[in-house]
Amino acid sequence: VSAKATGPFVPAKEDYQNVYNEIARLLVEKDNYDDGSYGPVLVRLAWHASGTYDKETGTGGSNGATMRFAPESDHGANAGLKYARDFLEPVKEKFPWISYGDLWTLAGVVAIQEMQGPAIPWRPGRQDRDVSACTPDGRLPDASKDQKHIRAIFGRMGFDDREMVALCGAHSLGRAHTDRSGYDGPWDFSPTVFTNEFFRLLVDEKWGWKKWNGPAQYTDNTTKTLMMLPTDLALVKDKEFKKHVERYAKDSGVFFQEFSDAYVKLLELGVPFTTEERFVFKSSE
Numbered sequence: 001v002s003a004k005a006t007g008p009f010v011p012a013k014e015d016y017q018n019v020y021n022e023i024a025r026l027l028v029e030k031d032n033y034d035d036g037s038y039g040p041v042l043v044r045l046a047w048h049a050s051g052t053y054d055k056e057t058g059t060g061g062s063n064g065a066t067m068r069f070a071p072e073s074d075h076g077a078n079a080g081l082k083y084a085r086d087f088l089e090p091v092k093e094k095f096p097w098i099s100y101g102d103l104w105t106l107a108g109v110v111a112i113q114e115m116q117g118p119a120i121p122w123r124p125g126r127q128d129r130d131v132s133a134c135t136p137d138g139r140l141p142d143a144s145k146d147q148k149h150i151r152a153i154f155g156r157m158g159f160d161d162r163e164m165v166a167l168c169g170a171h172s173l174g175r176a177h178t179d180r181s182g183y184d185g186p187w188d189f190s191p192t193v194f195t196n197e198f199f200r201l202l203v204d205e206k207w208g209w210k211k212w213n214g215p216a217q218y219t220d221n222t223t224k225t226l227m228m229l230p231t232d233l234a235l236v237k238d239k240e241f242k243k244h245v246e247r248y249a250k251d252s253g254v255f256f257q258e259f260s261d262a263y264v265k266l267l268e269l270g271v272p273f274t275t276e277e278r279f280v281f282k283s284s285e
């Protein structure tokens, strides 16, 4: 679109908006999956591609898209994310100029916005790298652990308490799968709509251990159909974390803003950007 007659193709905002629109279109078209949407698993792909970042060594993060390769694709935490990567393959074929790192993070933005979440300003600049840039296993959080672990993992990425809690609010989306993490079930009653329900339920509902043979997880006392991970409950067991849970449970506007800021930061960890300007994409009708 913006290509000069001679120089190389330099994509502009409208080119990325076209990629956005194609992903949004496919989200509607391919509704025969989970609760009717690939949206949640796309949010998780963008997060796991980015959340490997280590601020001390500058390694990991969404630059490189190294989850395309084993061993990173086989890390336990990434089980099931092949569905998200495969979903995006036709988009890569249609827009071959976009890097996988930009595509996966942009897909996270599309998914949040199309599931009625906040606008997520985004900028391009990730370059695909080879298998040698794969990160070691163990950089993503382990759901069986406590607040100390959450602070260690997210602190390594450079986040503070407030940002950690905001980011975990993404669990208003999607579900756990027994054949992926071993855990089972959705966190709330609208797993394909981005809301602050995760926080409201953490505060208002009584959570007890689920009686089953699977890994230790919580279930709600009222319907016994919802779930929380041990790391989710840590957000109300820890006094400092709980302050933010209560703020977000009370005020969805505050949650949306602080989630957006933290997700922007997450998606940009370790990326050698050459542009300052972020794009805000138009959501579908």
Ligand code: CCH
Pocket (backbone or CB within 6 Å): 040, 041, 043, 044, 047, 080, 141, 142, 143, 144, 150, 167, 168, 170, 171, 173, 174, 175, 176, 177, 178, 180, 181, 182, 183, 229, 231, 263
């Ligand atoms: Fe998460 N998450 N997450 N999570 N997550 C799982 C599913 C989703 C942890 C563990 C799990 C974030 C933080 C954490 C999503 C987004 C985010 C599952 C089930 C586990 C386990 C996987 C399965 O079985 O399919 C832990 C531990 C932490 C932090 O301590 C953050 C941060 C984000 C995004 C900002 C989304 C979305 C899902 C649903 C995926 C789906 O397929 O429906």
